[in-house]
Amino acid sequence: MSLWRDISRGETRIDFVGLRRRWFYISAVLLLVSVATVTALGLNLGLEFTGGVQVQTENRSGVAVGELESAITGLGVVDFRIQEIDEGQSIRIQTGPISSALEDEMVASLAVLVGAPPEDVNRQAVGPTFGALVARRALWALGVFLGAVVIFISIRLQWKMALSGIVALLHDLVLTIGIYAITRFEVTPATVVAALTVLGYSLYDTVVVFDRVRELEGDYSDVLTYSEIVNRSMNMVLARSINTSLTSLIPVGSILFVGSLILGAAPLRDFSLALFVGIAAGTYSSIFVASPLLALWREREVAWTDQRRRMARKRGGSDRDLPEEPTEPAEPPTTSELFSMEGGASPRPPRRRRRR
C-alpha cells in the first residue's frame, strides 16, 4: 500500500533509465516473438483483403454443415469454407470471388436450407483490390502523419523527443500486428482503423510524458544529470500513466470482454483487441522505451556529458570513477531492490518555484 501511496504522490524512485537494459530486453523479446509469428504464420487476412463473398445467417432449422456443403458444391461453387458460429446458432460461409448471379443462387438455397428469409442473410462481397486500397491509403496517411508529427513535436518539444516517440510508436505497431498473428483474429479494414488509433494513442501518451521532461529540464538543468531528470519526470507522471491506461482500457476492455467474448459480436471484437493491446503497449512504451532512449541520446550531448561530470565531482566521486554511460547496476536488481534504489536524485534538491 505504501508503494501505491508513493506512486500517487509521485515519490517513487524507480530508475527507469538505469534499468533500460531490462526494458529493452523485454521489448526485444516481444518484438522478436511478434515478427517471428507474423513471418511464420502470416496474418489471417479478412475477406476485404482476399476478395470473395461472405454470407452469414441464423441457422433456424439446424441444418447440418455436411448438407449445406453438398448443396453449395451442387451449385458449382468450388472454393468455399463453412463455419458454425455462436455455438452452432449461426452459419458463416466464405467463398472465393464468384459471380453475383451465383452468389444470389447460393443465398437463395441457403435461405431455404436454414429456414430464414433471404432478407435476413447478411452478405458481403468484396473485390480483391478493395482491402489493398484501404491499406494503401492508410499507409500513405500514416507516412504523412508521421512526418507531420515529427515536425510538430520538434517545434513544440525537441526533435530528439520526436524521433524517440516514433521509435516507441513503431514498437507498439509491431506488437499489435504480432497479437493479430498470434490470436489468428481476422485482419479487416476495421483492424487497420484500430491500428491507426494505437499510433495516435502511443504518440499522445509519449507527448504527455515528454512534456514533463522538457519542463523539468528547465527547472533542474544545473542540479541533475539528464538521466536523473528523465527518471524524476517518469516517477512524477507514473500515477498519471497508470490511471490513464486504466481509464482508457476499461471502456475498451468492456467492449472486448462483455461485448464480444460474452455476447459475441465479431465486428467489435476486431476493433477492441487491437485497441486493448495497442493502448497497453502505448503506455508501456512511453515510459520504458521512448524515455530511456531519449535519455541515452541526450546524455551524449556535450552539455549534458559535462553536466554529468560536474555532478559526479560535486557528489564526491572523481572523474576516474565516472562511467562513460549513465550509471547502471552491474547486476540487474531484484524486484524488491527496484523500488528502493536511488537512481534518481540523491539527495533530493530543494524544490524550486516553477518559473512561469
Next chain:
Amino acid sequence: MLRRVIGLLIVAGIAWGGLAAVYLLGIEPKLGLDLQGGTSVVLTAPDDTDPDVMEYAVEIMRSRIEDVGGVQEPEISISGGTTVLVQLPGVQNEQQALDAIGRTGRLSFRPVLESTPGLEGPLVTTTTIAQSEGDEPAAEEATTTSTAPVTATTLPDVPEGVDPITGLTVSDDPDTIAYLPNFSLFGMEVLTVGPAAMTGSDVSQALPGFNSVSAQWVVNLSLTSEGGDLFAELTGQAAGYPIGDPRRQIAIVLDGQIIASPQVAEDVAAGVGITGGDAIITLGADPAAEDQAQNLAVILRYGSLPVAFERSQVEKVSATLGSDSLQIGLISGIAGLVLVAVVLLLYYRALGLVAVLGIAVFGSLLIAIYALLGHYQGVTLTLAGVTGIIVAVGITADSYIVYFERIKDELRAGRTVPSAAAQGFRTAFRTILTADTVSILGATLLWLLTVGAVRGFALSLGIATVLDIFVARTFTRRAAWVLAHSPLGRKGWFSMPAAAGESR
C-alpha cells in the same frame, strides 16, 4: 465566485439543454448501415479520375436510385478522391438499385420515325382496343381481378421492353425501335425512334460554346472518323424530310431518355448529310441554354457515367445484426463509462466529481453534434465512429487525470487549494493542448487521405478531441475553481486535499 458559477451553469446549460432540444425536436444521430442494417456498396474509379467527373457521376447515380424507388434515403458520397460510397438503408429493391448504380450508360444517336403528341405511345390506341375486345373472356377467368381488365393482363403484341399500359419503352435496347417521351417547348410528345445509328463511342469531343454571331449557345461536336461517316449518313437521311417534319430530327438518347432532339439544319443536303466529322448543335439564346449546353456536352463526352466504376465491396447487413452490434456497443460502452466514473471518484474524490460532470457535458455535446450533423449533413455514425468516440473518451479522461495530478503536485509543493487549482490548470492545459494537437493532426490527415471505415473513425476522433479542449477550457477550469472555494476544497475524506494525500 458568482461569475464563475454562472459561467459554469451556462456551459452545462448549453450541453444539456442542447441535447434535450435536439431530442425534443426528434433529431437523432443517424446510424451507419453497420449499426442499422442495409446495403452498402463501394465503387472505385480509376486513380486519375477528375474530381468534377466524380461529382457528375454521383449526381447520375443519385437520380438513377431515385428512379428505382423503394429505397429510403440513399446516401451517395465521394470519399477519398476516387471511391464512391453508396449506402442503401432498408432492403427493398436493393438488387435493382445496385444494378442501376454501377452501370455505365448507353448513349445513342437515333433517327426519329414518328411523333405522337400527348403522353401515350403510338401503340396504345390500337392495342388497348384489341385487348379490351379479344381478352375479355380471359379477364373474367381471372377471378381475383374483377376490375380494370386492361391493366391486369399483358398485351399480346407489345414488343419486349414496352409498358403495356402507356405504350412507352421501359427498358431500352438501342438495337430496336423505342417509344420515348420527349418534353419540348411545345409540350409533350412521344417519339418513335429507330435503332441506334451511332453510339457514344463515336464521339471524340463535345464542348459547350457561345456563337457570338448568332448570339446563341451551342455544343461543338467532334466525331471520330468512323463516327463522322455514320453521322453523315444519319443526317443525310433526316435531311430528306422537309423542315418542321419530326423525322428531320436526330434523337440523342441516354439510358432510354431523350436528352435532345435537334433538327437537322436547313442548308444540309438530303442524302449528303453533315460531313467532315464536326457538327454544331444550337440550343438557343435564352440564359437557360447555357446550362443546357454544358450538360449536353458532358453527356455527349462521357455517356452517362463518365467513368467505369469497379464494384469493390458490397456489404449487406441484416437489421438484426446491425441492432445487435449497436446494443452491445451501447451496453458495454455504458458499463465502461460507469467503471471509469467509479475509478475517478474513488481516486480523485471531489475532483472525480468534476471529471464525471465534465464527461457528461462532453458526451451530451458530442451526441448533440452528431445528431445535428446527421440531420443537416447526412453524416452517419458507424461502428468505426463509435470506436473513435471510445478512444476520445479515454483521451478526455486523461485530460482530467493530467490536470488532477498537477493539482496534487502543486498542493504538495505547498500551494493553497485555490492557487493549486489555478496554477495546475495553466500547466496541465499546455500539456493537453500539445497532446490533443497530435490527435487532431492524425484525425485530420486520416480524414483527408483515407477511404471507407477509417474516415468515420477520423471524424469522430477529431470532433471529440476538439470538444475535449473546449470542455477543459470552459467547464473543467471553472468547476475546479468553484470546488476549490467550496467546503470540499478544505477538508473531509472526499475533499481535494484528501485526494492529494495531504490531510488526514
